[in-house]
Amino acid sequence: MNLDSGRGNRGPASALIAAPIELGGLLLANRLVSAPMAGVSDRAFRRLVRESGAALAFPEMVSDKALLFGNEKTQAMARPYPGEDPFVLQLLGREPDTLAAAARLVVERFGARMVDVNMGCPAPKVVRNGEGAALLRDPSLCAAIIERVSRVVPVPVSCKIRLGWEEPIAARLVKTLAEAGAAFVTVHARLKTDSYSTPADWSALAEVVASSPIPVVGNGDVLRPGDASRLLLETGCQAVMVGRGCLGNPWIFERALRLARTGDPGPPPGPSEVVETALRHLALTAADKGEPRAVLEMRKHGAWYLRGLPGASAVRASLMRARTVAEVTALLRGYLEILPRESGLGGGRFRRD
Ligand SMILES: Cc1cc2nc3c(=O)[nH]c(=O)nc-3n(C[C@H](O)[C@H](O)[C@H](O)COP(=O)(O)O)c2cc1C
DSSP, X not given: OOOOOSSOOOOSTTGGGGSOEEETTEEESSSEEEOOOTTTOSHHHHHXXXXXXXXXXXXXXXXXXXXXXXXXXXXXXXXXXXXXXXXXXXXXXXXXHHHHHHHHHHHHHHOOSOEEEEEOOOOHHHXXXXXXXXXXXXXXXXXXXXXXXXXXXXXXXXXXXXXXXXSBOHHHHHHHHHHHTOSEEEEEEEETTOXXXXXXXXXXXXXXXXXXXXXXXXXXXXXXXXXXHHHHHHHOOSEEEESGGGTTOTHHHHHHHHHHHHSOOOOOOOHHHHHHHHHHHHHHXXXXXXXXXXXXXXXXXXXXXXXXXXXXXXXXXXXXXXXXXXHHHHHHHHHHHHHHHHHSOTTSSOOOO
């Protein structure tokens, strides 16, 4: 196997994304990672993106203190699905001791093979608490956290940062984190003060990668299959993390891999495949969290799955009123039946790219 854990990946364009990699001691089948997304990347979601080819799928962030206080909802969020491997977890917190204790718990109780610390979440209530992106303003606290956490767990410790708060500081911060013991770092190529309407700054990310002593996972604006290889090649990062690009679109991983291997991502999934995958997502969620939660959560996932499909807005509106798995199923299957009449396309080939 051709492993490459170092910097400077400049292999034949685009094939590299499909090549295995060792990331801070974790052996990954390829360089595609799905992002931690609060309220999204639960067990059902992770199963679907892993099946599509993501080598690693981050669960939603969990609060160190909520875990330590035995909060049931948080404990439930922190579990892998049966057979999930590698299973990793991202912690949110600000105190080295509680983060370290929570890290030990997730390794010992849930079998996490890597622990990530969130240093990038810009949500006001998180930042007010001194957590997430607030840590970007205190590099010595970031270092203390990584030192403390990596001392107590026998698995790699990583962190997910942004380019900076309102000024880019990531290049310096990554060196500090590396000295403190971080095995790798994920860099979301935006500042804390940027919104999603600001394009991710891949050239700033490339500068961070160029001076980083540890592997960097690049993140930001990988929205289509071809973006993954472009990010890898334009920045020299070792792996690529996909966030919004896989919402209602687990296919982005298999299509990015197919593009890397054959030069063609293949056609986007047609409406019937989209609907059947949405229904599988619903069934997996219902089995895990119960029917009412699954139906509620399918409001947002369903809207993402249907995005770009013809005549989908009426279905999205009805999804908001559905109460049972049977109702959602009838709604989505009913949509497939009226589709040929509405668009002349049928369950076949139309889909956003
Ligand atoms: C709904 C949502 C929830 C998110 N939750 C988290 C989180 O729990 N932890 C984290 O580090 N980043 C979180 N993020 C940020 C993403 O992991 C990622 O860094 C960001 O979306 C940029 O990548 P993208 O341009 O591919 O979407 C979240 C993003 C979204 C859209």
